[in-house]
Amino acid sequence: MNAATFVRSWPSVSAWGAGLITAALGAGAITRPDSGAVANGLGIGLVALGLAALFWGGAVLWAGRLVKPRAAFAGTLAAIVAVTTLLFLVPAHTSVIAVAAASLLHIVVGASAAVHLRRERRSGEPRRTAQPMSVLGLLVAAAIIAVVVTPALGATQNAVLLRDDGTVPVITHEGH
DSSP states (O other): OEEEEHTHHHHHHHHHHHHHHHHHHHHHHHHHOOOOHHHHHHHHHHHHHHHHHHHHHHHHHTTTTOOOOHHHHHHHHHHHHHHHHHHHHSGGGGOHHHHHHHHHHHHHHHHHHHHHHHHHHHOOOOOOOOOOHHHHHHHHHHHHHHHHHHHHHHHHHHHHOOTTOOOOOOOOOOOO
């Protein structure tokens, strides 16, 4: 197994992680009772970008190569700008950890797309045929993404539920 085969699965898995976090940030912006029109609009856009990232990651894994790299690059830029804007608009209820994790994962996707576009432009050759994904690469990428995504999703939930006094409600099942 060469290095290219090992890392071929990383953009798709990174897109899934980024998509989950981006959609969660968007959903949090929409569901807050005190959300304004701007936060709701931004939240809807983030959910759409998150779902698009999930779909793109699946398409890449299925095809065995990067698909629509220009759209992926534009989507990653839009998502990074959108999550950062949400952080500035609703700082008390937006997780810095989730924004950082989503941005990092979107950067992986965007960089992969940019490298792909640059190689394609330089070579002038038609795209290479799809090669099989590396199972080892996919497992390592999934493990790393899980370590990044799971805490970011938890931080997103805590930020959305944050009360004005700075506490997060805790659900207990005592007495049942």
